Amino acid sequence: MRRIQGHTVNIRLVLLCLTANHRNASLDILERLSVGAPAATRALVDDELFVSGAVVLATCNRFEAYLDIDEPLTGGRAVAVESAVEAMASASDIPPDVLRGSVSVHEGSDAAAHLFAVTSGLESVVVGEDEISGQVRRALDAARVEGTTSSELERLFQKAAQTSRGVRSRTSLRGTHRSLVRLALELASSRVADWSAMRVLIVGTGRYAATTADALRARGALDLHVFSPSGRAAAFAAKHGLIADSSFADAAGTADVVITCTADAVVHADAFAPGRRVLVIDLGLPRNVDPAVGSVAGVELLDLETIRLHAPLEGFGAHADARALVGDAAAEFAADRTAGPAITALRQEVLKTVEDEISRARARGAGDDVEAALRHLAGVLLHRPSLRIRELAVEGRIDEVHTALETLHGLEVDEPPTASPWSETAQEMMPERSA
Numbered sequence: 001m002r003r004i005q006g007h008t009v010n011i012r013l014v015l016l017c018l019t020a021n022h023r024n025a026s027l028d029i030l031e032r033l034s035v036g037a038p039a040a041t042r043a044l045v046d047d048e049l050f051v052s053g054a055v056v057l058a059t060c061n062r063f064e065a066y067l068d069i070d071e072p073l074t075g076g077r078a079v080a081v082e083s084a085v086e087a088m089a090s091a092s093d094i095p096p097d098v099l100r101g102s103v104s105v106h107e108g109s110d111a112a113a114h115l116f117a118v119t120s121g122l123e124s125v126v127v128g129e130d131e132i133s134g135q136v137r138r139a140l141d142a143a144r145v146e147g148t149t150s151s152e153l154e155r156l157f158q159k160a161a162q163t164s165r166g167v168r169s170r171t172s173l174r175g176t177h178r179s180l181v182r183l184a185l186e187l188a189s190s191r192v193a194d195w196s197a198m199r200v201l202i203v204g205t206g207r208y209a210a211t212t213a214d215a216l217r218a219r220g221a222l223d224l225h226v227f228s229p230s231g232r233a234a235a236f237a238a239k240h241g242l243i244a245d246s247s248f249a250d251a252a253g254t255a256d257v258v259i260t261c262t263a264d265a266v267v268h269a270d271a272f273a274p275g276r277r278v279l280v281i282d283l284g285l286p287r288n289v290d291p292a293v294g295s296v297a298g299v300e301l302l303d304l305e306t307i308r309l310h311a312p313l314e315g316f317g318a319h320a321d322a323r324a325l326v327g328d329a330a331a332e333f334a335a336d337r338t339a340g341p342a343i344t345a346l347r348q349e350v351l352k353t354v355e356d357e358i359s360r361a362r363a364r365g366a367g368d369d370v371e372a373a374l375r376h377l378a379g380v381l382l383h384r385p386s387l388r389i390r391e392l393a394v395e396g397r398i399d400e401v402h403t404a405l406e407t408l409h410g411l412e413v414d415e416p417p418t419a420s421p422w423s424e425t426a427q428e429m430m431p432e433r434s435a
Contacts (some may be wrong), residue, residue, distance in 0.1 A: 004289045014069040014077055014158060017111040018084055018103050022125050025102035027305045031286045032092040033063035040091035041065045042082055045148045049228065051080055053150025055157065057118070060285040060304055061125050066115065066157075068150040081105055082085035101296040112156060113330035120167040122322060125308045126183045129187045131211065134162045157173040161218070163329040171322045181208065181215050181261075184307050191256065191279055191300060195221040201245065201255035204262030205236035208250050208283060212259055213240050227251050228345050229265040258279065260288035272296050335393035342393075343386050345411045354378045 020029055044051045044067070065088070069080045085103060087097040106114045114123070119136045121128045140157040143149040179219035192198060199222050202209050202434060205228045213224060226233045226242045237244035245251035252258055252271050260267060261283040268290045272278055274297040282289035282303040294301030354374050361370050389401050405411040 014080075015108055015111045015152065016067040016069055016077065016080060016084075016113055017064060017106040018067070018081065018088075019062060019064040019106070019114065020102050020104075021064070021123065021347075022308050023123075024104055025063075025287075027303075028374065029335065030061065030063055032094055033088060034058045034285050035134055036092035037063060037065070037088040040087040040427060041067075041084065042097045042146055042148050044080075044087055045154035051083075053143075053153045054148045055139055055153050057136060057139040058285075059132065060283065062118070064115075064118070065151060066111065068152045077107065109330050109334040112159070112333045113326060115156060115160045116163040116333075117323075119164040120322060120326060121164075122139060122167075122326065124180075126180055128322075129179045130221075131179055131207070133161065134207070135162075136160060141181070155336075156332060159333050160378050161327060163326060166329070167322045170325065179211060179215070180304075180307065181211050181283065184259075184283060185215050185219055188257070188279060188302060189219065189305060189347045195219045198256040199223045199254060200225065200257045200259065201251045202242070203260040203265060203267070203288065204228065204284075205230070205232045206262065209236065210240060212261055213242060213284070216259075225251055225255065229262060252278075260284050262288055266290060266291060268297050269293050272299050274298060313386070331394055332390075333383050335390060338398050339390045339393035339401070342389050342398065342405060342413050344412050345405060346385060346389070346409070347382055348381055349409055349411060350378050 019320070020033055022030075025033075040054045041054050041056050045054050050070045051067055052070050055066045057064040057066070065084060067080060067084060069077060085099055086096055088094075092099075115136075117123050117293040119133050121130070121132050124132055136157065140149065142155075143153070189195075195216065198221060200223065202212055202216075202224065203226075205226065209226065213226075216224060225245050226237050226240075227245045227248050228236065229248075232379055233244040233421045237243070248265075248267075249271060252267075253273065255278065257279045258267070259281045262287075263284065265288055267280070267282075267288060269292045272280075272293065277298045278300070280289055280293055280299060280301045282301065285304060289301060289303065289305065291301070291303070293299055294303075354377075358371050358374055361374070389398075392401050393397060402413045405413060
């Protein structure tokens with residue numbers, strides 16, 4: 001229950017995920033979203049009455065907005081979805097109808113399952129990739145800095161991190177070192193006969209640049225250079241054993257392979273002399289390389305669009321046990337929320353009794369050791385019932401818990417709403433797409 005404008009209304013907490021990714025959106029849509037949509041999504045928390053939290057995940061192959069919705073009326077989810085789409089479309093210079101056709105919507109436990117799969121690398125172009133879990137963690141960190149996260153989103157993203165670690169440690173995805181960078185180099189190797197004979201220029205000094213340098217060395221590359229538009233090349237080169245170049249024009253003019261992975265630069269066609277053979281690999285989103293570069297004689301451009309079209313899906317197929325772990329984690333996440341009110345009610349009842357006993361003990365002159373012992377006893381008494389309540393919630397038997405609490409303790413538990421498919425109104429607004 002919540003008071004809004006003097007009225008008491010029933011509030012239903014709903015998690016929504018709006019996702020545009022390599023399966024349902026073009027690279028152009030993803031590029032525009034990565035530039036404009038994060039600020040628009042943050043504004044939803046400030047401007048929309050029922051959007052209480054938002055976390056934005058933007059990578060080179062996906063843009064996702066996770067929203068925590070307080071829904072006081074039927075159709076509130078549809079309003080939130082439409083508001084989010086219109087805000088992101090406007091900020092990204094995308095027609096709303098086009099964006100609606102490029103966005104999938106997940107709700108409740110489905111949103112949780114989607115994030116858990118994403119964080120575990122099961123929804124990536126390269127299934128099981130290494131980088132995505134760190135990108136998800138940084139998305140939550142950014143939301144904390146912006147002040148847009150919520151307790152429900154914190155719980156969701158922490159469970160996602162835990163699930164990802166479980167997938168890594170308990171399945172054959174562990175230790176495979178899969179990444180978009182390595183896939184790009186694998187595709188590039190059909191054009192490069194001997195990496196040790198290539199002069200390679202890396203543009204950028206971020207995490208992707210470090211991963212790129214490691215992957216190049218693994219393939220035998222020796223002559224590695226780095227250029228940074230922000231002037232950090234020297235420090236990066238010293239740390240990673242590369243050669244720092246101060247002029248992009250000079251470095252590109254002698255390089256056999258140019259790999260871009262930065263947010264600070266766009267490479268244009270005039271950087272390359274026609275007729276000179278150069279392989280350019282663009283790992284940036286937004287694009288680091290003008291598509292016109294690919295039309296320069298002698299220059300071959302390998303960009304994200306090309307990379308994802310050639311992803312060896314069968315070779316990187318997700319394992320059934322990893323999917324099962326994600327499904328179990330989503331069920332546990334939903335069950336924890338279902339079990340929460342019952343655990344809280346029981347905890348309040350036990351702690352109230354303990355506080356009364358502490359007050360009586362102090363009145364008789366008991367010291368701090370008695371209070372500590374009583375509080376420890378309360379924790380011990382609550383531990384097993386709390387675990388059992390969660391177990392029963394996972395099994396779909398929460399009604400039995402409520403009946404038991406009412407029968408044994410006289411407690412009435414307010415049941416949280418069961419996650420249900422989003423409303424027909426929302427479905428009409430957002431046509432169903434593959435996730």
